[in-house]
Amino acid sequence: MENDRSTSSDARERLLDAAEALVYAGGIHATGVDAIVRAAGAARKSFYTWFESKDALVAAALTRRDERWMRWFTEGTEKRGRTPRTRLIGMFDVLREWFASEGFHGCAFLNAAGETASPDDPVREVARLHKARLLAFIGEQCEAWAQTVGADRRVAARLARQWLILIDGAIGVALVSGDADAALDARAAGRQLLDAFAPRPARSPRTRDAGAEQDARKVVR
Known part of the structure; x- marks a missing residue:
């Protein structure tokens, strides 16, 4: 019984591997359960043992x-x-x-x-x-x-x-x-x-005054 469970668990991993590879390459709708079962080398019974549907898999x-x-x-x-x-x-x-x-x-x-x-x-x-x-x-x-x-x-x-x-x-x-x-x-x-x-460093009052003077000169010109 223990060996049967171990074998079934191995089949589950193979089904997961196959589903991931096939769905990633071709999409969910284009990948049927039969294709997943074949790629996994598992019996269809193993699929229904572990998963209630393809979406669940x-x-x-x-x-x-x-x-x-x-x-x-x-x-x-x-x-x-x-x-x-x-x-x-x-x-x-x-x-x-x-x-x-x-x-x-x-x-x-x-x-x-x-x-x-x-x-x-x-x-x-x-x-x-x-x-x-x-x-x-x-x-x-x-x-x-x-x-x-x-x-x-x-x-x-x-x-x-x-x-x-x-x-x-x-x-x-x-x-x-x-x-x-x-x-x-x-x-x-x-x-x-x-x-x-990134926060800009605050300008000192002297720097702000110099900047204002430059802006004023630009306006005058």
């Missing part, structure tokens, strides 16, 4: 992918720099490696969410959770950056939301164009965003 596969992707992205980011700014910028170098890798098909979570009509769909919920986790990680880096430049947490929160858009935008452009350098364009935009969000 896809949601489970995406949940597992979320854990793996976040671990990869977090570790890659932390290796890219010792300061919050270099880590934030380094995120795009991590992405570029992904974009240039064989089998890149964009963001599995955005792709899957785009195939679901209901916001309450289990697949959409997993996609929403993934983006929330990614935003939380970006937010941690933005808060650390804000502390180094003297910005408040509201600035960090706005920066994090815009940084997520840069990341998702780069993924989308890389997918459609086939150009991994979309990450470099996003990185350049990220540098400008950090500079724009």
Whole structure:
């Protein structure tokens, strides 16, 4: 009985592997249960033992992918720099490696969410959770950056939301164009965003007076 359970558990992992690979490459609607079962080398009975539907299998596969992707992205980011700014910028170098890798098909979570009509769909919920986790990680880096430049947490929160858009935008452009350098364009935009969000040093009264005199001279001329 114990061996039967072990074998069944192994079949579950193979089903998850097959579902993730096939859905990522071809989409949810284009991937049938029979194709997943065949690719997994499992019996159809194993599918129904573990999953009540194809959507449940896809949601489970995406949940597992979320854990793996976040671990990869977090570790890659932390290796890219010792300061919050270099880590934030380094995120795009991590992405570029992904974009240039064989089998890149964009963001599995955005792709899957785009195939679901209901916001309450289990697949959409997993996609929403993934983006929330990614935003939380970006937010941690933005808060650390804000502390180094003297910005408040509201600035960090706005920066994090815009940084997520840069990341998702780069993924989308890389997918459609086939150009991994979309990450470099996003990185350049990220540098400008950090500079724009950084508080400007307050000018001394003498500096303000000098500036006013220069403006006055410009008006006279």
